[in-house]
Amino acid sequence: MADNATAPSGAAAAIRGADPIDVLVIGAGPAGIAAATAAAEAGSRVLVIDDNPAPGGQIWRGGGAAGAAGAALRRLAACGAAVVPGTAVVSVGPGPAVVVRGPHGADERESLVRLAPRRVVLATGARERFVPFPGWTTPGVVGAGGLQALVKQGLDVAGRRVVVAGSGPLLLAVGELVVQRGGRLVAIAEQAGAWRLARFGAGLLAAPSKLAQALSLRRAIGPVLRPGCFPIAVRPAAAGLVVTLRAGGPGRERDTELACDILAAGFGLVPNTEVARALGCRIGAAGVWVDQWQRTSVGDVLAAGECTGVGGLEKSLVEGRRAGLVAAGREREADRLRAPAHRARRFAARLERTFALDPRLATLADDETIVCRCEDVAAGRLRGFTGWREAKLLSRVGMGPCQGRVCGTCTAVVFGWTCDDVRPPLVPVPVGSLSMAPER
Amino acid sequence: MKVAVVGAGIVGAAAAAALARAGCRATVYEARFPGGGATAAGMGHVVVMDDSPAQLALTARGREVWESLADRLPAAAEYRRTGTLWVAADDDEMAEAEAKAGRLAATGIACRMIDARELARREPALRGGLAGGLLVPDDAVVYPPPVAAWMLAEAVAAGAVVHRGAEVVALGESGAVRLADGTVFDADVVVVATGAAAAALVPDVPVRPRKGHLVITDRVPGMVTSQLVELGYVKRAHDVGTDSVAFNVQPRATGQLLVGSSRQIDVTSRGIDEAMLSRMLARCLEFMPGLGSVPAIRSWTGLRAATPDGLPLVGPWPAAEGVWLATGHEGLGITTAPATAEVLAAALLGRASAIPVEPFRPARLHSPGIRHESN
Amino acid sequence: MSQTDQPRSSVLVWIDGVPVTVPAGQSVAAALLNRVNRGDGSGWTIRQSVAGAARGPLCGMGICFECRATVDGRPHERTCMLAVRDGMEVRTDG
Numbered sequence: 001m002a003d004n005a006t007a008p009s010g011a012a013a014a015i016r017g018a019d020p021i022d023v024l025v026i027g028a029g030p031a032g033i034a035a036a037t038a039a040a041e042a043g044s045r046v047l048v049i050d051d052n053p054a055p056g057g058q059i060w061r062g063g064g065a066a067g068a069a070g071a072a073l074r075r076l077a078a079c080g081a082a083v084v085p086g087t088a089v090v091s092v093g094p095g096p097a098v099v100v101r102g103p104h105g106a107d108e109r110e111s112l113v114r115l116a117p118r119r120v121v122l123a124t125g126a127r128e129r130f131v132p133f134p135g136w137t138t139p140g141v142v143g144a145g146g147l148q149a150l151v152k153q154g155l156d157v158a159g160r161r162v163v164v165a166g167s168g169p170l171l172l173a174v175g176e177l178v179v180q181r182g183g184r185l186v187a188i189a190e191q192a193g194a195w196r197l198a199r200f201g202a203g204l205l206a207a208p209s210k211l212a213q214a215l216s217l218r219r220a221i222g223p224v225l226r227p228g229c230f231p232i233a234v235r236p237a238a239a240g241l242v243v244t245l246r247a248g249g250p251g252r253e254r255d256t257e258l259a260c261d262i263l264a265a266g267f268g269l270v271p272n273t274e275v276a277r278a279l280g281c282r283i284g285a286a287g288v289w290v291d292q293w294q295r296t297s298v299g300d301v302l303a304a305g306e307c308t309g310v311g312g313l314e315k316s317l318v319e320g321r322r323a324g325l326v327a328a329g330r331e332r333e334a335d336r337l338r339a340p341a342h343r344a345r346r347f348a349a350r351l352e353r354t355f356a357l358d359p360r361l362a363t364l365a366d367d368e369t370i371v372c373r374c375e376d377v378a379a380g381r382l383r384g385f386t387g388w389r390e391a392k393l394l395s396r397v398g399m400g401p402c403q404g405r406v407c408g409t410c411t412a413v414v415f416g417w418t419c420d421d422v423r424p425p426l427v428p429v430p431v432g433s434l435s436m437a438p439e440r
Numbered sequence: 441m442k443v444a445v446v447g448a449g450i451v452g453a454a455a456a457a458a459l460a461r462a463g464c465r466a467t468v469y470e471a472r473f474p475g476g477g478a479t480a481a482g483m484g485h486v487v488v489m490d491d492s493p494a495q496l497a498l499t500a501r502g503r504e505v506w507e508s509l510a511d512r513l514p515a516a517a518e519y520r521r522t523g524t525l526w527v528a529a530d531d532d533e534m535a536e537a538e539a540k541a542g543r544l545a546a547t548g549i550a551c552r553m554i555d556a557r558e559l560a561r562r563e564p565a566l567r568g569g570l571a572g573g574l575l576v577p578d579d580a581v582v583y584p585p586p587v588a589a590w591m592l593a594e595a596v597a598a599g600a601v602v603h604r605g606a607e608v609v610a611l612g613e614s615g616a617v618r619l620a621d622g623t624v625f626d627a628d629v630v631v632v633a634t635g636a637a638a639a640a641l642v643p644d645v646p647v648r649p650r651k652g653h654l655v656i657t658d659r660v661p662g663m664v665t666s667q668l669v670e671l672g673y674v675k676r677a678h679d680v681g682t683d684s685v686a687f688n689v690q691p692r693a694t695g696q697l698l699v700g701s702s703r704q705i706d707v708t709s710r711g712i713d714e715a716m717l718s719r720m721l722a723r724c725l726e727f728m729p730g731l732g733s734v735p736a737i738r739s740w741t742g743l744r745a746a747t748p749d750g751l752p753l754v755g756p757w758p759a760a761e762g763v764w765l766a767t768g769h770e771g772l773g774i775t776t777a778p779a780t781a782e783v784l785a786a787a788l789l790g791r792a793s794a795i796p797v798e799p800f801r802p803a804r805l806h807s808p809g810i811r812h813e814s815n
Numbered sequence: 816m817s818q819t820d821q822p823r824s825s826v827l828v829w830i831d832g833v834p835v836t837v838p839a840g841q842s843v844a845a846a847l848l849n850r851v852n853r854g855d856g857s858g859w860t861i862r863q864s865v866a867g868a869a870r871g872p873l874c875g876m877g878i879c880f881e882c883r884a885t886v887d888g889r890p891h892e893r894t895c896m897l898a899v900r901d902g903m904e905v906r907t908d909g
Contacts, residue, residue, distance in 0.1 A: 014853065034583075051877055051896075052876070052877065052896070053896060053897075053898065058876055069901065086896075091712070091714060099714070108733045109732070127874065127876065127878050128874060128878075130873070132905040137864070137868065137870060138869075139858055139859035139860045139861075139869050139870060139871030140858070140859040140871060141871075141873075142871070142872060142873055142874075142875065143873055143874050143875065143879075145874070145875065145876070146873050146874045146875035146876070146879075147875070148875070149849070149874070149875030149876050149895065150842075150844060150845055150848065150872060150895065153841060153842035153844060153845040153875065153895065154838060154840065154841030154842060154845035154846070154849070155844075155845040155849060156845075156849050188887050275892070303834070343835075367515040368866075370864075373864065373870070373879065373881060374865070375865060376864050376865050376866040376868065386473060386604070386605075389472040389473075389476065390472075390476065391584040393475065393476060393480050393517070394475075394585055394586055394589060399738070399863075400737070400880065401658055401735070401737045401880045401883075402739065402879055402880045403737065405646075405878050405879070406874070406878065406879045409906060413903060421710060423738065423739060423740060424712050424714070424739060425736055425737070425739065427738065428658060428735040428737045429735065429736055430730075430732060430733055430734065430735055431655070431657065431699065431721055431724075431725070431731050431732055431733075431734050431735075431736045432725065432732025432733060432734070434655070434717060434718060434721050434736050435718055435721035435722040435724075435725050435732065436718060436722070437714075437715065437718050438714070658890070658891050659865070660890065694865065734890075735890075735891050775891065
């Protein structure tokens with residue numbers, strides 16, 4: 001988090017002092033850290049920016065000194081790359097240049113800064129996919145990754161009853177964290193069925209590190225894991241929430257009500273492609289399209305990690321390293337990492353197959369269920385439109401400050417729309433800052 | 441009479457409704473969806489303007505129709521009578537406000553001079569030291585896309601037919617339209633209501649794109665009460681040859697502020713021009729310093745359809761049999777769409793009109809000698 | 816950035832006019848939500864939606880804007896992206 005010591009002007013000065021930049025890395029999660037480290041160790045002048053208050057991304061948030069996170073962060077600190085957190089891309093161009101808003105608590109008297117690197121590595125990560133269902137806007141219903149992030153920020157869950165629901169390996173990690181912090185884990189509802197999970201588990205035998213991780217998780221959460229089960233509604237109760245979980249295939253549904261204090265519901269991850277789209281990069285089915293060198297369709301713009309397709313930590317690390325090497329002109333070294341990169345891609349494909357969403361999830365929202373939380377647009381208002389833009393203009397869906405980052409993924413699930421308009425400012429920014437020409 | 445209307449922006453939708461009600465068999469061809477072009481990009485300021493007697497007549501009639509529709513508009517139209525407050529920065533502009541007040545009053549438009557103290561009291565977000573202004577209390581703001589959809593629904597209720605996803609790529613002989621998929625539809629008359637894109641269908645039509653930028657903020661309810669426009673707007677906005685910006689801030693029903701405005705002639709790229717955006721916002725901050733801390737959440741651009749004399753083209757185009765125009769509204773398409781529809785229907789059917797139709801006839805700007813220089 | 820796992824000290828923040836002692840390094844969002852555990856009944860609500868419904872944080876990572884509050888006079892701050900600071904004034908509309 002942006003803290004006292006980092007006065008806004010301090011970080012702004014760090015951005016301004018980073019000229020000239022060989023490689024600008026956007027995103028300081030595992031992929032961005034790997035890219036920055038590889039490029040800087042290869043001799044490039046590297047600047048890393050990230051919207052979050054500290055490097056590490058979501059998975060290494062508050063990562064501490066231990067383990068892989070600590071090692072990666074120490075290596076980043078030692079490699080010579082400048083790291084400026086609390087900094088977000090507002091607009092792009094010309095070429096691979098980007099205009100950024102300074103650190104958090106952006107001061108309206110502070111101008112934006114144009115960064116004109118030789119090359120850009122997009123490592124913008126992923127965000128949670130939400131599926132709207134009746135009651136999901138009730139306070140106490142958070143994302144699964146959302147709960148993980150909040151706990152790492154200091155949210156106290158000791159003694160609180162938690163139901164984790166949705167899909168993906170993240171649910172297990174969240175369940176484990178809840179248990180570690182003294183929460184009462186009531187259930188983990190994974191919408192993927194048991195046989196798909198079993199096949200996925202068998203596949204992990206080929207990846208020992210993932211298997212070990214899975215086994216340690218299993219002890220903590222195994223007893224409460226409910227495969228083939230998803231939330232269909234949640235409502236406030238006298239104390240806390242009552243969530244209705246549905247199990248069983250079509251025609252054989254069985255509904256169960258569970259009482260809890262917190263429902264953490266997330267349905268997998270979706271890549272953050274806003275900056276890539278603003279730069280004009282081609283977007284593929286999984287995320288930002290890249291070639292075998294992590295190069296996007298736009299010259300001097302590379303991409304790595306979750307933004308090119310959700311695939312987990314190892315994919316981010318290897319793609320980040322390769323992108324950093326290619327950006328620094330070390331294609332030959334990057335070439336040596338082709339096999340692990342390929343394996344990581346295969347794992348990503350298996351993840352996608354395993355945790356593919358049950359089509360019934362698209363039908364959970366009733367007419368009153370809010371889809372756009374910024375503007376309070378309910379699903380009933382959205383039926384009958386031909387696509388995202390028409391719906392946006394006529395219903396206000398996506399017109400709020402999140403700029404469609406939440407409801408865009410909801411409408412993709414429910415209506416199959418593509419939310420593809422992206423315009424500056426990519427993040428809200430004070431009018432005062434926009435009124436000044438960017439520095440440089 | 442069989443009439444093809446090309447374009448379901450607010451002008452095309454209003455025209456189709458008026459024609460259908462007048463007994464025409466109206467068919468609307470819309471390439472995408474209603475109200476998705478300049479209609480969606482505009483501010484939605486329903487404002488009486490008085491650059492010329494014809495403009496005053498058209499905008500006053502337009503506003504009058506809007507008022508009559510107000511009770512029937514859908515809630516999503518967000519029609520609100522905020523009034524327009526023309527802000528005078530100095531004594532010169534105050535004199536201009538007085539003159540404007542005289543012109544408006546002469547046509548029966550309610551308006552009232554405001555001194556510096558009242559200005560500060562009414563709009564505390566404005567900086568100190570301004571001279572005063574002119575309040576036109578019956579001007580309004582509206583959110584145009586749902587209105588275009590609603591007007592189109594009115595047209596359908598009156599018997600019009602709407603083809604969505606029907607991009608007209610060429611006009612054939614006397615009223616025929618050809619779609620992108622090759623289909624040809626016949627009509628007695630085709631009305632081109634495609635805004636700044638009219639020249640793509642009608643060669644040499646004297647309409648040029650005039651790009652504008654807008655920014656919308658997060659909600660700051662109560663910060664601004666009336667639509668605020670600097671009086672300097674008039675001289676800036678009508679200096680056709682040069683790029684210009686003016687302070688123009690509108691309070692939306694949501695509590696958001698819509699911030700404009702900019703004008704760039706003959707720019708057709710729809711991208712945000714950062715330099716122009718900054719210049720525009722800097723101009724606004726000169727009048728309203730507190731706007732600086734308000735988060736801007738989106739920006740966009742639109743292309744106004746500008747004509748050489750600042751009046752729209754409503755009527756037959758002399759160079760092409762069966763082709764009528766309803767375009768060239770520059771920044772006043774929302775205000776004047778309902779009045780434009782009346783003028784068009786009256787001219788087409790030879791009926792009486794609430795206001796004179798002559799000043800808007802496209803023939804005034806047609807020079808036969810310069811047709812088809814290329815191709 | 817202090818580690819939230821090892822709070823070394825506390826800061827005093829004002830939440831809707833009430834002084835609250837919070838471990839340094841916590842996010843403002845976490846501090847707001849932790850009020851629940853003090854039994855003051857404020858629940859998970861941080862803001863009112865545009866239609867007046869109660870809302871609390873969703874994403875925890877700066878995407879959803881559901882945790883917005885006025886911080887030191889600045890409207891619409893994402894509280895999950897801000898660490899508590901001594902003397903900070905947080906106003907929720909929840």
